[in-house]
Amino acid sequence: MIICEWENYEQELAELFERIDAGEKATTPFPLLALTDLCEIQKRATELYTGDKYPSSSLLGAIQKSARKGVITVGYFLVIFGHMRLPF
Numbered sequence: 001m002i003i004c005e006w007e008n009y010e011q012e013l014a015e016l017f018e019r020i021d022a023g024e025k026a027t028t029p030f031p032l033l034a035l036t037d038l039c040e041i042q043k044r045a046t047e048l049y050t051g052d053k054y055p056s057s058s059l060l061g062a063i064q065k066s067a068r069k070g071v072i073t074v075g076y077f078l079v080i081f082g083h084m085r086l087p088f
Contacts, residue, residue, distance in 0.1 A: 013035060016035070017036075020048065021041075023048065024048070025049060027045060
């Protein structure tokens with residue numbers, strides 16, 4: 001794609017899809033978005049990439065669920081530097 005050589009585009013795209021289906025990390029996820037709109041291929045390529053780059057680890061242990069309270073807490077924070085006047 002970078003050098004704009006489009007002669008064997010369809011064939012190379014099919015080979016790329018085959019490599020991804022076979023479980024090979026053939027490309028990074030972002031450039032694949034420009035090549036296809038097939039969600040299954042994009043998801044598989046992303047899973048392969050993240051599994052290789054960020055392998056799962058049990059160093060931190062399991063994440064425990066917090067107890068549900070009956071109330072939803074919402075916070076709203078607005079910061080506009082230089083435009084917000086506060087009373088003293």
